[in-house]
Amino acid sequence: MEPLQHVEKECNMTEKKKGGFFKTVKEFAYGVAAHDSARFALRTRAGMEHLFILITVGDMLGVPILPPYYSLRLLPYLVPQISTWKRRMLREKDLTDALA
Amino acid sequence: MNSVSVLILGFIVAFLGYRVYAKYIDTKVMKADPKKATPATMYMDGVEFMPTNRNILFGYQFKSIAGAAPIIGPIIAIQWGWLPALIWILAGAFFIGWVHDYSSAMIAMRSDGASFGGMSHKLISPRARIILLSFMYFYLLLIAGAFGNVVVSTAIGLKASPMAWLLLTIGGLLAGQMIYRWKKDIILTTVVTVVIALLGIYLGTIAPSNTIIGDELANSRPLWAIVAFVFCYFASILPIWRFALPINYVASYIVFLGLLFGIVGVLVLHPDFTLPAYTDFTIKIGPIWPIMFVTIACGAISGWHSIVSSSGTARQLESEMDARPVGGGVMFVEMMLAVFALIIAGTIYASPAEYGAAITKGPGAVFAAGVSKFLGVLGMPADVGRSYGSVMMIVLAITIMQLVIRFMRIATSELLSDVSPIFKNAHFGTIIASILGITVVLTGWWQYLWVLFGGANQLMASLALMLITAYLMSEGKPYAWAFYPMIFMFVTTIAALLYTSFTLLQKVFSGAVKGEALIGNTMMGVVGFFLVIAALILGFEGLKAFKRYRKLRLQPKPASA
Numbered sequence: 001m002e003p004l005q006h007v008e009k010e011c012n013m014t015e016k017k018k019g020g021f022f023k024t025v026k027e028f029a030y031g032v033a034a035h036d037s038a039r040f041a042l043r044t045r046a047g048m049e050h051l052f053i054l055i056t057v058g059d060m061l062g063v064p065i066l067p068p069y070y071s072l073r074l075l076p077y078l079v080p081q082i083s084t085w086k087r088r089m090l091r092e093k094d095l096t097d098a099l100a
Numbered sequence: 101m102n103s104v105s106v107l108i109l110g111f112i113v114a115f116l117g118y119r120v121y122a123k124y125i126d127t128k129v130m131k132a133d134p135k136k137a138t139p140a141t142m143y144m145d146g147v148e149f150m151p152t153n154r155n156i157l158f159g160y161q162f163k164s165i166a167g168a169a170p171i172i173g174p175i176i177a178i179q180w181g182w183l184p185a186l187i188w189i190l191a192g193a194f195f196i197g198w199v200h201d202y203s204s205a206m207i208a209m210r211s212d213g214a215s216f217g218g219m220s221h222k223l224i225s226p227r228a229r230i231i232l233l234s235f236m237y238f239y240l241l242l243i244a245g246a247f248g249n250v251v252v253s254t255a256i257g258l259k260a261s262p263m264a265w266l267l268l269t270i271g272g273l274l275a276g277q278m279i280y281r282w283k284k285d286i287i288l289t290t291v292v293t294v295v296i297a298l299l300g301i302y303l304g305t306i307a308p309s310n311t312i313i314g315d316e317l318a319n320s321r322p323l324w325a326i327v328a329f330v331f332c333y334f335a336s337i338l339p340i341w342r343f344a345l346p347i348n349y350v351a352s353y354i355v356f357l358g359l360l361f362g363i364v365g366v367l368v369l370h371p372d373f374t375l376p377a378y379t380d381f382t383i384k385i386g387p388i389w390p391i392m393f394v395t396i397a398c399g400a401i402s403g404w405h406s407i408v409s410s411s412g413t414a415r416q417l418e419s420e421m422d423a424r425p426v427g428g429g430v431m432f433v434e435m436m437l438a439v440f441a442l443i444i445a446g447t448i449y450a451s452p453a454e455y456g457a458a459i460t461k462g463p464g465a466v467f468a469a470g471v472s473k474f475l476g477v478l479g480m481p482a483d484v485g486r487s488y489g490s491v492m493m494i495v496l497a498i499t500i501m502q503l504v505i506r507f508m509r510i511a512t513s514e515l516l517s518d519v520s521p522i523f524k525n526a527h528f529g530t531i532i533a534s535i536l537g538i539t540v541v542l543t544g545w546w547q548y549l550w551v552l553f554g555g556a557n558q559l560m561a562s563l564a565l566m567l568i569t570a571y572l573m574s575e576g577k578p579y580a581w582a583f584y585p586m587i588f589m590f591v592t593t594i595a596a597l598l599y600t601s602f603t604l605l606q607k608v609f610s611g612a613v614k615g616e617a618l619i620g621n622t623m624m625g626v627v628g629f630f631l632v633i634a635a636l637i638l639g640f641e642g643l644k645a646f647k648r649y650r651k652l653r654l655q656p657k658p659a660s661a
Contacts, residue, residue: 024155031159033352034286037279037345039150044341046145084145094217094233094514096411 046088053078053085061089101377103443104370106186110439114432117194122202122428129578130206132420139213140416149213151418154425160416161430163352164408165201168250168496169398169557170434174442175463176550177395178455180388181378182446188393189442192400193435196585200561202427203568203582204406208414209423216410216567223570224645228638232563235634237511238627239403239556243504244533245540246553247497248328252541253462254493255324260304260483261468261490262324263312267300268354268491269331272347280341293350297491301354304487325541328498329534335502336509336530344502351495358471358492363440365474371447375455385551386603390596394554399438401589403560405431444470464493501537508533543620548600552628555597559635562589566642573649590639594632601628 056074058065060082067075078085126132143149152160177185204216211219221229255262271293278284278292310318317323335344381388385395398404409427417423448470449455458466471489472482480488509529516523523529540549565586572579605625607613613621 027153027155028159028162029356031156031161032163032356033159033349035152035156035160036163037341037349040340040345042150043148084143087143088145088148092214092218094215094229096215096217096236096407 046084049081050085050088053081054089057082061086101373102370103366103373103447106373106439106443107366107436109186110190110436113190113194114435117198118424118429118432121194122198122424125199125581126202126424126428129581130203130423132206132423134419134421136420138209138417138420139414140418143213149415152416154418154422157413157416157422157426158430161408161413161426162433163348164412165398165402165405165430166434166437166496167398167404167500168247168493169402169404169554170438171441171467171493171496172250172463172550173396173399173554174438175445175459175466176385177392178375178442178445179379179383179385179459180381180392181376182373182442183377184388184392185396185442186439188396189399189435189438192393192396193431193438196561196565196589197401197405197435198428198431199582199585200401200565200568201405201409201431202423203571204409204564205414205417205427206420206423207568207571208410209417209420211571213415214410216407216564219410219567219571223567223574224638225641228641231634231638231641233511234515235560235563235631235638237508237515238631239560240504240508240511241533241536241540242549242553242556242627243404244332244501244508244537246549247501247504248325248537248541249549250462250464250497251328251494251501252321252324254464254468254490254497255309255327256319256321257461257465258468258486258490259308259310259318260301260487261494262309262318263304263307264297264300264487264491265494267303268297268351268495269347271296271300272350273343274346275350276342276346279346290350290353293346294353297350297354301487301491302484304491305481305483321542325538328501328541329505329538331498332502332505332537333530333534336506336533337526344506348499351499354488355492355495358475358488359437359440361478362444362471362474365477366440366443368477369474371443373443373446374448374450375446375452379452385548386596386599390592390599391551393592394551394558394596396438397554397557399435399441401558401561401585403557403562403564406561406564441467441470444474448473464490467493505530505533505537508536540620540623543616543623548604548624551596551600552624555593555600555628556631558589559593559597559631562586562593563635563638563642565589566638570642570645570649573646573653576653590635594635597628597632597635601625601632604628 054061054063055065056071057067057078059067138151140149140151144151174185174189177188207219208214208216211222214222217229217233220232255265274296275289275293278289279286308318312318335347338344385391393400413426417426445455445466448466449458455466458469468486468489471492472480472485475485475488476482509526512529512532513524513526565582568582569579569586572582601624604621608618608621608625
């Protein structure tokens with residue numbers, strides 16, 4: 001049975017290589033054609049979410065927005081995004097970020 | 101010489117550059133560490149910092165940097181002979197191009213995803229940042245002008261292209277609607293919209309622009325310049341998912357397929373070079389040094405890549421080990437694209453006189469003729485092939501142009517919003533950028549415009565190399581591999597800009613030009629001098645930074661307890 005097992009293993013490796021090659025081409029094509037669109041969609045969503053966080057708990061960044069009752073109720077849902085939001089708001093930005 | 105030999109030579113240079121030189125720098129100098137967390141993996145916010153698979157990033161980097169420049173540059177530069185152009189493409193990419201792209205991504209990644217403005221502030225001086233950002237505005241204007249000229253001359257020279265362009269736009273708009281509003285399947289959307297774009301390419305041959313709008317309008321430069329910038333206006337103002345992104349999405353298939361089949365065509369036909377290997381040291385646009393070195397920009401080295409690598413790619417790298425394939429590898433692929441363009445220009449014409457007659461219609465016409473010939477091997481009729489090549493040229497130019505106009509709008513807002521709040525208005529900013537771009541297109545002679553664009557672009561590259569050298573010095577790493585390319589690019593580009601600006605302004609002062617050419621020459625000459633002054637100030641700041649780092653290295657280390 002050993003020679004057959006060896007052949008089977010080689011076929012599987014060849015298939016994996018073919019699959020790997022097609023996967024690489026597919027990923028390359030995605031990178032060329034669609035990756036930018038996906039990133040833009042994510043950034044747009046994040047932009048709106050971060051704006052919402054700013055108007056609810058902006059005092060965390062020193063913006064004088066006193067959190068009303070409803071902001072505090074939303075706080076548990078916002079906590080996972082706070083560090084990302086802070087980094088994005090406070091990170092030094094310039095013109096070249098328009099290309100990011 | 102046979103074109104396949106040149107292709108093989110290109111592959112050998114790419115292989116050696118990537119597998120030997122780049123690998124040595126990556127492992128022994130930069131010491132890329134697979135275990136070290138990149139900003140993308142550390143922050144992973146799914147917004148700006150997003151670890152992305154290297155194959156996807158490879159495609160993204162390629163799409164972002166491959167525009168019309170690696171194609172147009174060699175087509176123009178072949179006027180000095182195909183041999184010097186080929187040597188610069190291969191040697192430039194091998195010693196400078198990949199170094200620049202790879203290092204820009206690497207140092208931005210190791211600086212927590214900082215942009216070039218931020219890094220120049222930190223590594224060189226605060227003044228360097230301000231000057232760099234001002235430099236960029238004029239650099240963007242030259243890109244808009246040079247690429248705008250390509251679009252206009254292609255639309256006029258190849259009458260099938262406007263229809264193809266129109267249907268590509270319609271296909272793109274439909275793609276945006278189908279994906280984002282109607283939530284249709286992506287494969288269905290792709291098939292439908294790419295078929296529409298291909299239909300436009302065919303319809304362009306049946307209904308060329310002169311049969312629809314008449315000869316006078318079809319040959320009108322102002323008309324096509326306005327059309328191009330109105331296109332860019334919509335790209336700048338409309339939500340990006342509505343216009344710019346879906347059009348780029350559909351266009352990427354057209355370009356990708358065209359390049360793939362074009363290269364297959366070269367391999368099948370394997371034509372010989374018919375143009376001379378070398379003509380003269382000095383031709384109409386100038387001497388080989390420094391002008392040829394800025395005429396061929398993106399195929400050898402380009403400052404645009406450093407902006408893409410630092411602001412875009414560096415924040416998505418999953419691992420430090422990905423910087424070499426994505427940053428360096430893609431540059432070698434672009435080098436091959438430039439070699440392909442050189443082969444097109446050098447093999448499809450029977451004589452230099454025939455090439456000379458073709459190039460007067462613009463480099464787009466030459467490219468389209470080449471694509472037509474090589475796609476003909478696969479059975480595509482010549483006129484359809486030319487239409488395909490022309491829309492590829494327009495797409496390659498206009499996808500960068502729309503980004504540039506958007507960028508200029510943001511730059512206008514950032515630089516001038518303190519002067520008056522009206523500059524913050526997106527429409528106003530875009531209109532200013534478009535008017536400036538149209539003025540440059542209509543008044544500048546395209547060959548000088550291309551050289552000025554190339555000079556500004558390569559100067560941007562030398563400034564990026566200066567930042568890279570400063571980083572390496574600050575880290576105590578060997579820096580000669582970035583320093584000497586920086587010196588070469590700095591001296592060459594300043595010489596090219598000075599030569600071109602001087603030539604343009606000399607014609608103004610001697611009264612040799614009148615009317616539009618007078619405005620164009622003055623504007624371009626002044627812009628060229630401004631860029632040189634900005635670069636010299638930055639160079640001076642860089643020198644001070646280098647001295648600072650050298651002093652730190654030479655200081656004796658404190659004695660251990």
